[in-house]
Amino acid sequence: MEKNKVVIVRYCEIHLKGKNRGYFERVFMNNMEKALHGIRHEIRRPSGRYLVENFDESRTDEIVERLRRVFGTHTLSVGYKVPAEMGAIWDAVLAVAPQSGTFKVQSNRADKHFPLHSMQLNAEVGGRLLAERPQLRVDVHAPQNTVNIDIREDGEALVFCDLVKGAGGMPVGTSGKGLLLLSGGIDSPVAGHMIAKRGMTISGLHFHSYPYTNMQAREKVEDLARILARYTGGLELYVVRVTHIQEAIHKHCPEEMMVTLLRRFMMRIAEHQAEACGAQCIITGESLGQVASQTIEGMTSSNAVVRTMPVLRPLVGFDKTEIVARAREIGTFETSILPYEDCCTVFLPKHPLIRPDLRKVELAESHLDIDALLEEAYASLETVSIR
């Protein structure tokens, strides 16, 4: 009996998008295709969901794993597509149904020519399953498993059981583009993930301070970008050297202002690079009060140099433990905690300024040739395409 394995993908909010729905669906489809790059498959879109079929069945788990990370995915099921006839359906039910526990059968008959009504089909399949597997019990209200049978109009039926939760959100590419400040710590990848989840295309910007930082630290950031790219379908990572900016601040400005002033330079470089790559906002992993530079005064000071675009701080109200939980969930935590120095810690003052006063900060900065330092930093830009 012919029985083809399929993955059924249901999407999230796209159905809310009135006239734009076609656009959202196309982007979602493209993102799924990208996620499955390198695996033979076909994706079709029969009413209201996507069907992945004609793939190598030994790679089913990998397909599910890749697709559940695509933003816009609500749930997925692995099941079978069979001819809409009782023998084939029963065969598929045996393949997907659990061995024990409680269950119910839920049928949906779009093709009204199928000889049994939905209710009759439920009763028939449920009864046979009970006879076949004595450790099963029926519970129609809160079953542990639901065996689904969809009789479709094209003479075929879908049979599936389990529901896998998808990443949720909106397809990446439907909400503009943002530039994520990616430090190598725990927070920034989580911030990028949250914004990408709302459909935004993400590029990354990393600052290094060679020779004060090493190549391992940079490799770690590339590794983090690679993990993020699994959700976003690839991203561009820009890498800028801020060594001379740090040295100039160290030489000419009060020690306790190092981080405050460096953050302002980073924001200037970010805005410049965002404009250059067509991003409409800057995204940071700042969380209110987490470290000295992330107080409201610290944010005010760094925000003040950004002229033309919003700075999104999706983690601003999160506790560290909440951020860590998310980092673990998206798979960046283990990489983030590798012990390489990021450039913020090289000239780290013993007592950084906690509540910088904007006027004093601007005064301290007036000892620096800001434009020349920025030009030098822009010139050091390297681009790494993460796929």
Place this chain on the structure above:
Amino acid sequence: MIYLDNAATTAPDAEAVKAAMRFLGEEFYNPSALYRGSFEVHRKLEGARRALLSHIADAAKFGLVFTSCGSEADNQAIFSGARRGNFVTTEGEHAAVYRAAEELSRRGVEVRFAKLDRCGRVDTEDLLRLVDGQTSLVSVIHVNNETGAVNDVAAIAAAVKKKSPRALFHSDGVQAFGKIPFRLTADIDFYAVSAHKIGGVRGVGGLFYRKGAPLHPLIFGGGQEGGLRSGTENTFGIFQFEEAAKRKFAALSEDFARASRCRRILEEGLDKDLFAVLSPEDGSPYILSVSARGLRGEVLLHMLDDNGVLVGTGSACSSKNRYSRVILACGADEATADGVLRLSLSKATTEEECREAAAVVTRCARELRERMR
């Protein structure tokens, strides 16, 4: 480019690679197979074993197991020898011994660490004080891989055996083999070496063992190496090691004298105001460890890299394990430990290279001090 990180690895001896290439070509056979060609490879393998043994040991009293690296050899000695009572070692051991000791401790063997002097030599009195009737194994590194300090392992082994005749004695000889004149004595039960520190390729190490010493396999399988180390033999790597060692031992005293001159040139070429020498005067001539106190060794390392001089460092630029455990155990403070550079030589290092390297190192350190000021 001037390569001064030979304690990390040396360039493979090209002549030795050439000589061993036939084991990747016409003589690729598995030495355990039964046809003529493979038996021939087996015989040559045994010849290589005897030749390597002859450099430092009496082949009638010692055996040699080929392993995949020095770390494996250390591990095999330690997990064979320290199965009960206590294990006595030093604070100056390579991670292959130190981390194995931590694992022993998790397995319920008491581990005791003997103190070091300022240069990284073990305090023998302290070591002997730790040895008692319950000591199953003592492990003392022969040449300290960070400072180059040489421990007189033959004398220490004799003293250990005198105090506790049942105790076994192991030494990590990775930085000594082929570089320091030395022969195994009857008091030494195990001695670990590695090919790639003397012109061999990576992937080959060896454990010398006194015949009769209790040695157990870490890797079980087809029973190669007399059942002590299963796994199909790395014939190419072993023959290349043998060839490289042959050439190294033939020139040992000549190389030793040249390395001593080179090290002196390096030492004298460094700015005394910037660098403190951590290595002892009578240490291995192949290792010069210095500290640019107040500067960060790794930052200096990157600057030297940009200027064509490749060196090692005692510290890693990371917040965890930032300072070398061994350098701190020598009594150095954190600022000294942070600024450590390890310059290590090989037989290929020239005096001219050392003069130039010393100038570049001094120049970079001055520049960094200026930039950090």
